[in-house]
Amino acid sequence: MKKKTNILLIYTGGTIGMVKDYETGALKVFDFDTLIERIPELNQLECNIDSISFENPIDSSNMNTSYWTAIATSIEENYERYDGFVVLHGSDTMSYTASALSYMLENLGKPVIFTGSQLPIGDLRTDAKENLITSIQIASLKKKGAPIIQEVCLYFEYKLYRANRTTKINAEHFEAFASLNYPSLVESGVHLIVNYENLWHSKRVKKFIVHKKMDDNVAILKLFPGLNKEVLQSILEAPNLKALVLETYGAGNASTDEWLVSKLKKAINNGLHIVNVTQCSGGGVILGQYETSVALQKMQIINGKDITTEAAITKLMYLLGSNVSHNSFKTIFETSLRGEMQ
Numbered sequence: 001m002k003k004k005t006n007i008l009l010i011y012t013g014g015t016i017g018m019v020k021d022y023e024t025g026a027l028k029v030f031d032f033d034t035l036i037e038r039i040p041e042l043n044q045l046e047c048n049i050d051s052i053s054f055e056n057p058i059d060s061s062n063m064n065t066s067y068w069t070a071i072a073t074s075i076e077e078n079y080e081r082y083d084g085f086v087v088l089h090g091s092d093t094m095s096y097t098a099s100a101l102s103y104m105l106e107n108l109g110k111p112v113i114f115t116g117s118q119l120p121i122g123d124l125r126t127d128a129k130e131n132l133i134t135s136i137q138i139a140s141l142k143k144k145g146a147p148i149i150q151e152v153c154l155y156f157e158y159k160l161y162r163a164n165r166t167t168k169i170n171a172e173h174f175e176a177f178a179s180l181n182y183p184s185l186v187e188s189g190v191h192l193i194v195n196y197e198n199l200w201h202s203k204r205v206k207k208f209i210v211h212k213k214m215d216d217n218v219a220i221l222k223l224f225p226g227l228n229k230e231v232l233q234s235i236l237e238a239p240n241l242k243a244l245v246l247e248t249y250g251a252g253n254a255s256t257d258e259w260l261v262s263k264l265k266k267a268i269n270n271g272l273h274i275v276n277v278t279q280c281s282g283g284g285v286i287l288g289q290y291e292t293s294v295a296l297q298k299m300q301i302i303n304g305k306d307i308t309t310e311a312a313i314t315k316l317m318y319l320l321g322s323n324v325s326h327n328s329f330k331t332i333f334e335t336s337l338r339g340e341m342q
């Protein structure tokens with residue numbers, strides 16, 4: 001008899017498994033076994049599904065680096081036993097967690113698919129069932145005995161994306177995520193269409209390594225007209241701050257005011273890593289295209305190119321946690337490690 005594929009579901013929390021609190025009317029998490037019971041359709045899938053759950057499932061707004069390590073450790077401990085992993089996660093911070101995991105899981109040779117939903121699984125119009133069932137089907141896809149997907153992905157509303165290219169763009173629509181700088185990997189319609197040319201594969205078969213240290217001495221600053229000196233100064237001088245994602249305008253532009261330029265330059269000279277990313281949802285940084293980015297280019301700001309803010313902040317945490325040397329930091333950041341940038 002043909003051996004079935006083995007999939008591990010990792011439940012972290014999120015709307016997908018929430019119920020309404022009778023007293024307050026607010027959505028809160030409930031236990032995972034009940035969730036599985038609510039989807040008898042899972043029994044029809046051609047795979048064995050096991051599940052594990054966070055002891056106390058969370059709303060993903062409570063996500064932090066320790067939980068990322070816990071997810072990475074669950075995958076590491078079960079890596080040999082399963083053909084693929086589906087992580088159920090709240091949509092609010094899903095792009096951050098999934099981007100973080102893409103760095104933490106080096107030389108991944110199996111699918112790790114994040115999914116969740118906008119409505120709880122018990123809701124009549126829920127999007128949870130489709131998201132969960134199709135994620136499991138995609139995680140089970142194989143060609144010549146090898147998994148077709150070998151990277152960390154995010155599945156929502158009929159599309160599978162590279163996780164570290166995604167952003168949550170809508171708190172209302174079922175189509176909650178977008179990947180504006182990279183095309184989808186799989187589309188679900190009457191058939192599952194795999195866009196093979198977009199998939200990530202490690203060049204050579206290398207040993208799977210799990211990195212568990214993420215350094216959280218990082219910050220994000222979104223530029224806006226009217227940002228004042230004192231506020232900028234207090235962010236740049238925050239105790240222990242090692243790296244900053246600077247969300248600039250358009251193609252990586254910032255005000256040419258002398259005080260702004262000199263404060264950023266001084267911070268970089270003092271050892272702070274500053275990454276220039278665009279605050280636009282699509283497109284990226286092109287240093288030197290406008291006069292308003294020339295000073296940033298000259299001060300050796302790190303070019304975030306077309307990376308998302310979520311992938312940039314987690315990449316900083318990963319590189320700092322891996323003790324990358326100060327001199328090679330900029331070059332390594334500007335290199336695509338998991339397909340997160342051009």
Ligand code: ASP
Pocket residue numbers: 013014015016058059060061089090091092093116117118
């Ligand atoms: N607040 C929820 C969470 O992120 C929203 C969701 O699951 O979609 O956990």
